Amino acid sequence: MKNENHEVLLEQKGLKKTKVxxxxxxxxxxxxxxxxxxxLQTALAKEVDKSTLYRNLTSFEQAGIIHRINDHSGVSKYAFGESPIQGNxxxxxxCECCETVYCMEGLAPLQLKVPKGFKTKKVQTIIRGICAAC
Structure with missing residues:
Protein backbone atom coordinates (compact mmCIF):
# COMPACT_ATOMS: atom_id res chain seq x y z
CA MET A 1 0.00 0.00 0.00
CA LYS A 2 1.38 3.40 -0.92
CA ASN A 3 1.95 6.13 1.68
CA GLU A 4 -1.07 8.07 0.36
CA ASN A 5 -3.28 5.11 1.32
CA HIS A 6 -1.66 4.95 4.76
CA GLU A 7 -2.48 8.63 5.22
CA VAL A 8 -6.08 8.09 4.09
CA LEU A 9 -6.53 5.22 6.57
CA LEU A 10 -5.19 7.32 9.45
CA GLU A 11 -7.45 10.19 8.43
CA GLN A 12 -10.50 7.91 8.19
CA LYS A 13 -9.78 6.61 11.69
CA GLY A 14 -9.38 10.13 13.08
CA LEU A 15 -5.66 9.84 13.78
CA LYS A 16 -2.99 12.41 12.94
CA LYS A 17 -0.33 11.44 10.44
CA THR A 18 2.99 11.17 12.25
CA LYS A 19 6.27 9.57 11.27
CA VAL A 20 5.83 6.88 13.94
CA LEU A 40 7.51 -4.40 17.12
CA GLN A 41 10.03 -2.71 19.36
CA THR A 42 12.87 -4.59 17.64
CA ALA A 43 11.54 -3.86 14.14
CA LEU A 44 10.98 -0.15 14.80
CA ALA A 45 13.83 0.55 17.26
CA LYS A 46 15.30 3.33 15.11
CA GLU A 47 11.99 5.15 14.73
CA VAL A 48 10.24 4.85 18.08
CA ASP A 49 10.88 4.63 21.81
CA LYS A 50 9.03 2.23 24.12
CA SER A 51 6.37 4.58 25.48
CA THR A 52 5.61 6.08 22.06
CA LEU A 53 5.19 2.60 20.61
CA TYR A 54 2.83 1.59 23.42
CA ARG A 55 0.73 4.77 23.04
CA ASN A 56 0.45 4.28 19.29
CA LEU A 57 -0.49 0.61 19.63
CA THR A 58 -3.24 1.68 22.02
CA SER A 59 -4.43 4.37 19.58
CA PHE A 60 -4.40 1.92 16.65
CA GLU A 61 -6.32 -0.67 18.68
CA GLN A 62 -8.93 1.85 19.83
CA ALA A 63 -9.32 3.10 16.24
CA GLY A 64 -9.80 -0.45 14.91
CA ILE A 65 -6.63 -0.49 12.79
CA ILE A 66 -5.16 -3.44 14.69
CA HIS A 67 -6.47 -6.00 17.14
CA ARG A 68 -4.92 -7.71 20.13
CA ILE A 69 -4.70 -11.48 20.33
CA ASN A 70 -4.37 -13.41 23.57
CA ASP A 71 -2.86 -16.74 22.53
CA HIS A 72 -2.46 -17.86 26.17
CA SER A 73 1.33 -17.54 26.03
CA GLY A 74 1.13 -14.60 28.41
CA VAL A 75 2.30 -12.23 25.68
CA SER A 76 -0.24 -10.21 23.71
CA LYS A 77 0.16 -10.18 19.95
CA TYR A 78 -1.11 -7.48 17.58
CA ALA A 79 -2.37 -7.98 14.03
CA PHE A 80 -3.54 -5.61 11.31
CA GLY A 81 -7.30 -5.40 10.97
CA GLU A 82 -10.30 -4.72 13.12
CA SER A 83 -10.95 -6.55 16.32
CA PRO A 84 -12.92 -9.77 15.87
CA ILE A 85 -16.20 -8.36 17.13
CA GLN A 86 -19.65 -9.42 16.08
CA GLY A 87 -19.74 -9.55 12.28
CA ASN A 88 -15.93 -9.67 11.96
CA CYS A 95 2.19 -22.44 15.45
CA GLU A 96 3.48 -24.71 18.21
CA CYS A 97 7.02 -24.64 16.75
CA CYS A 98 7.76 -20.98 16.01
CA GLU A 99 4.88 -19.48 18.07
CA THR A 100 3.82 -17.28 15.14
CA VAL A 101 0.16 -16.22 15.25
CA TYR A 102 -1.87 -15.87 12.03
CA CYS A 103 -5.38 -14.50 11.53
CA MET A 104 -7.56 -17.11 9.85
CA GLU A 105 -9.99 -15.19 7.66
CA GLY A 106 -12.89 -16.96 6.02
CA LEU A 107 -13.48 -19.51 8.75
CA ALA A 108 -17.04 -19.61 10.02
CA PRO A 109 -17.21 -18.33 13.60
CA LEU A 110 -18.39 -20.68 16.29
CA GLN A 111 -22.06 -20.40 17.16
CA LEU A 112 -22.15 -20.89 20.89
CA LYS A 113 -25.22 -21.16 23.06
CA VAL A 114 -24.57 -19.83 26.51
CA PRO A 115 -26.84 -20.51 29.48
CA LYS A 116 -29.79 -18.21 30.13
CA GLY A 117 -28.70 -14.99 31.81
CA PHE A 118 -25.16 -15.14 30.45
CA LYS A 119 -23.99 -12.41 28.05
CA THR A 120 -21.20 -13.08 25.59
CA LYS A 121 -18.86 -10.16 24.96
CA LYS A 122 -16.19 -11.81 22.85
CA VAL A 123 -15.42 -15.26 21.49
CA GLN A 124 -11.83 -16.03 20.60
CA THR A 125 -10.99 -19.20 18.71
CA ILE A 126 -7.38 -20.38 18.87
CA ILE A 127 -6.25 -23.16 16.54
CA ARG A 128 -2.93 -24.79 17.47
CA GLY A 129 -0.71 -26.71 15.10
CA ILE A 130 2.31 -26.40 12.83
CA CYS A 131 2.51 -23.59 10.24
CA ALA A 132 3.63 -24.09 6.64
CA ALA A 133 7.04 -22.51 7.34
CA CYS A 134 7.83 -25.06 10.05
Whole structure:
Protein backbone atom coordinates (compact mmCIF):
# COMPACT_ATOMS: atom_id res chain seq x y z
CA MET A 1 0.00 0.00 0.00
CA LYS A 2 1.38 3.40 -0.92
CA ASN A 3 1.95 6.13 1.68
CA GLU A 4 -1.07 8.07 0.36
CA ASN A 5 -3.28 5.11 1.32
CA HIS A 6 -1.66 4.95 4.76
CA GLU A 7 -2.48 8.63 5.22
CA VAL A 8 -6.08 8.09 4.09
CA LEU A 9 -6.53 5.22 6.57
CA LEU A 10 -5.19 7.32 9.45
CA GLU A 11 -7.45 10.19 8.43
CA GLN A 12 -10.50 7.91 8.19
CA LYS A 13 -9.78 6.61 11.69
CA GLY A 14 -9.38 10.13 13.08
CA LEU A 15 -5.66 9.84 13.78
CA LYS A 16 -2.99 12.41 12.94
CA LYS A 17 -0.33 11.44 10.44
CA THR A 18 2.99 11.17 12.25
CA LYS A 19 6.27 9.57 11.27
CA VAL A 20 5.83 6.88 13.94
CA UNK A 21 2.26 6.05 12.92
CA UNK A 22 3.23 5.84 9.26
CA UNK A 23 6.13 3.49 10.09
CA UNK A 24 3.97 1.35 12.37
CA UNK A 25 1.16 1.14 9.83
CA UNK A 26 3.58 0.26 7.03
CA UNK A 27 5.12 -2.44 9.23
CA UNK A 28 1.75 -4.03 10.06
CA UNK A 29 0.52 -3.91 6.47
CA UNK A 30 3.65 -5.70 5.28
CA UNK A 31 3.08 -8.73 7.52
CA UNK A 32 0.90 -11.80 7.28
CA UNK A 33 1.13 -12.63 10.99
CA UNK A 34 0.75 -11.02 14.41
CA UNK A 35 3.56 -9.30 16.27
CA UNK A 36 4.34 -9.04 19.97
CA UNK A 37 5.27 -5.73 21.55
CA UNK A 38 8.87 -6.98 21.67
CA UNK A 39 8.79 -7.87 17.94
CA LEU A 40 7.51 -4.40 17.12
CA GLN A 41 10.03 -2.71 19.36
CA THR A 42 12.87 -4.59 17.64
CA ALA A 43 11.54 -3.86 14.14
CA LEU A 44 10.98 -0.15 14.80
CA ALA A 45 13.83 0.55 17.26
CA LYS A 46 15.30 3.33 15.11
CA GLU A 47 11.99 5.15 14.73
CA VAL A 48 10.24 4.85 18.08
CA ASP A 49 10.88 4.63 21.81
CA LYS A 50 9.03 2.23 24.12
CA SER A 51 6.37 4.58 25.48
CA THR A 52 5.61 6.08 22.06
CA LEU A 53 5.19 2.60 20.61
CA TYR A 54 2.83 1.59 23.42
CA ARG A 55 0.73 4.77 23.04
CA ASN A 56 0.45 4.28 19.29
CA LEU A 57 -0.49 0.61 19.63
CA THR A 58 -3.24 1.68 22.02
CA SER A 59 -4.43 4.37 19.58
CA PHE A 60 -4.40 1.92 16.65
CA GLU A 61 -6.32 -0.67 18.68
CA GLN A 62 -8.93 1.85 19.83
CA ALA A 63 -9.32 3.10 16.24
CA GLY A 64 -9.80 -0.45 14.91
CA ILE A 65 -6.63 -0.49 12.79
CA ILE A 66 -5.16 -3.44 14.69
CA HIS A 67 -6.47 -6.00 17.14
CA ARG A 68 -4.92 -7.71 20.13
CA ILE A 69 -4.70 -11.48 20.33
CA ASN A 70 -4.37 -13.41 23.57
CA ASP A 71 -2.86 -16.74 22.53
CA HIS A 72 -2.46 -17.86 26.17
CA SER A 73 1.33 -17.54 26.03
CA GLY A 74 1.13 -14.60 28.41
CA VAL A 75 2.30 -12.23 25.68
CA SER A 76 -0.24 -10.21 23.71
CA LYS A 77 0.16 -10.18 19.95
CA TYR A 78 -1.11 -7.48 17.58
CA ALA A 79 -2.37 -7.98 14.03
CA PHE A 80 -3.54 -5.61 11.31
CA GLY A 81 -7.30 -5.40 10.97
CA GLU A 82 -10.30 -4.72 13.12
CA SER A 83 -10.95 -6.55 16.32
CA PRO A 84 -12.92 -9.77 15.87
CA ILE A 85 -16.20 -8.36 17.13
CA GLN A 86 -19.65 -9.42 16.08
CA GLY A 87 -19.74 -9.55 12.28
CA ASN A 88 -15.93 -9.67 11.96
CA UNK A 89 -15.07 -12.77 13.99
CA UNK A 90 -12.16 -14.90 12.91
CA UNK A 91 -9.96 -17.60 14.38
CA UNK A 92 -6.25 -17.35 15.10
CA UNK A 93 -3.74 -20.08 14.26
CA UNK A 94 -0.81 -20.45 16.68
CA CYS A 95 2.19 -22.44 15.45
CA GLU A 96 3.48 -24.71 18.21
CA CYS A 97 7.02 -24.64 16.75
CA CYS A 98 7.76 -20.98 16.01
CA GLU A 99 4.88 -19.48 18.07
CA THR A 100 3.82 -17.28 15.14
CA VAL A 101 0.16 -16.22 15.25
CA TYR A 102 -1.87 -15.87 12.03
CA CYS A 103 -5.38 -14.50 11.53
CA MET A 104 -7.56 -17.11 9.85
CA GLU A 105 -9.99 -15.19 7.66
CA GLY A 106 -12.89 -16.96 6.02
CA LEU A 107 -13.48 -19.51 8.75
CA ALA A 108 -17.04 -19.61 10.02
CA PRO A 109 -17.21 -18.33 13.60
CA LEU A 110 -18.39 -20.68 16.29
CA GLN A 111 -22.06 -20.40 17.16
CA LEU A 112 -22.15 -20.89 20.89
CA LYS A 113 -25.22 -21.16 23.06
CA VAL A 114 -24.57 -19.83 26.51
CA PRO A 115 -26.84 -20.51 29.48
CA LYS A 116 -29.79 -18.21 30.13
CA GLY A 117 -28.70 -14.99 31.81
CA PHE A 118 -25.16 -15.14 30.45
CA LYS A 119 -23.99 -12.41 28.05
CA THR A 120 -21.20 -13.08 25.59
CA LYS A 121 -18.86 -10.16 24.96
CA LYS A 122 -16.19 -11.81 22.85
CA VAL A 123 -15.42 -15.26 21.49
CA GLN A 124 -11.83 -16.03 20.60
CA THR A 125 -10.99 -19.20 18.71
CA ILE A 126 -7.38 -20.38 18.87
CA ILE A 127 -6.25 -23.16 16.54
CA ARG A 128 -2.93 -24.79 17.47
CA GLY A 129 -0.71 -26.71 15.10
CA ILE A 130 2.31 -26.40 12.83
CA CYS A 131 2.51 -23.59 10.24
CA ALA A 132 3.63 -24.09 6.64
CA ALA A 133 7.04 -22.51 7.34
CA CYS A 134 7.83 -25.06 10.05
Missing amino acids: RMALLQHFMGLDHAQSYSD EHAHFV
